[in-house]
Amino acid sequence: MSKVERKVRALVAEDGEMREAIQAVLDRASDGEVKWVDVRDDITSGQWGRLIEKGVLVDGESGFALADRDAIAAGLEPEEDDSGSAASTGSDTETPEGASWSKWDKLAGLVTVGFFVGYMMEPVRNIIAGAVDLVFGPLLNVVPFYVVVMVVALATGLYSTLLRAGLMDMERMSQYQDRMKEIQERRKEAKERDDQEALDQIQEEQMEAMGDQLGMFKEQFRPMVWIMFLTIPAFLWMYWAVGYRGSEAQYELGQLVVPIAGTVEWTQGIAGPIQMWIVWYFLCSMAFTQIVQKSLNIQMSPSSS
Numbered sequence: 001m002s003k004v005e006r007k008v009r010a011l012v013a014e015d016g017e018m019r020e021a022i023q024a025v026l027d028r029a030s031d032g033e034v035k036w037v038d039v040r041d042d043i044t045s046g047q048w049g050r051l052i053e054k055g056v057l058v059d060g061e062s063g064f065a066l067a068d069r070d071a072i073a074a075g076l077e078p079e080e081d082d083s084g085s086a087a088s089t090g091s092d093t094e095t096p097e098g099a100s101w102s103k104w105d106k107l108a109g110l111v112t113v114g115f116f117v118g119y120m121m122e123p124v125r126n127i128i129a130g131a132v133d134l135v136f137g138p139l140l141n142v143v144p145f146y147v148v149v150m151v152v153a154l155a156t157g158l159y160s161t162l163l164r165a166g167l168m169d170m171e172r173m174s175q176y177q178d179r180m181k182e183i184q185e186r187r188k189e190a191k192e193r194d195d196q197e198a199l200d201q202i203q204e205e206q207m208e209a210m211g212d213q214l215g216m217f218k219e220q221f222r223p224m225v226w227i228m229f230l231t232i233p234a235f236l237w238m239y240w241a242v243g244y245r246g247s248e249a250q251y252e253l254g255q256l257v258v259p260i261a262g263t264v265e266w267t268q269g270i271a272g273p274i275q276m277w278i279v280w281y282f283l284c285s286m287a288f289t290q291i292v293q294k295s296l297n298i299q300m301s302p303s304s305s
Contacts, residue, residue: 008075021047035063129240153284167223
């Protein structure tokens, strides 16, 4: 199998719509060359760019030339083994489809970036914290601040677990991991038998699989956007309530008794410069997150097949 044929098969495996795009390019390139103007009504600019990027189309005299018409055509056909059945193209692991963000995901990400401004600009912080205070402020009239922080940590632990479980496709994440593991195993076997041709093919697969790494990142970061979208306002409220970094405290919160350090103020540095209220929140958050995950039996990491 030639390199061009392998590239065509990889493109079709990554995106089923590439089959029609490549076929359209073949049909228009009657003299061996094709221009974007010839195919722009049949394929997208992204598909055109992928064909150039992968070397299926190369520089020609007046446009782009087919790297190898026969190999490209062969890459569109199902490969058959000696028994006449479809054969594997090298990897038995299915290439996962890329993750996509909806407009709501992108909007949440944009608003989250805006929330970060609240850490630097007091007017923005006052607006956000004042809105959150409508929810948590009344609790301070009933229970101490450390209990309110526990309530905040429980809420963030609950929705962060549910969001990660709902927005992260663990099956797709497993496919990413399985594909990389399978490539590494085949590379090891090819090295052991000193098969340079196989090593070259696996090297190309590894380069193409770099897109999987981006897919994994997008899959992991999508729920984080929503978690931060909900958590940053609550964190800004605590920041605002205790009077962090010299700003005026909005409540008389008293003191807290902790092991070793004894009685401390909420704004006192307890772990170097990290103040007590931050340490208390993260301790509660980690504990409640683990409890929620165990209670709901939610798996937060993909399992390899």
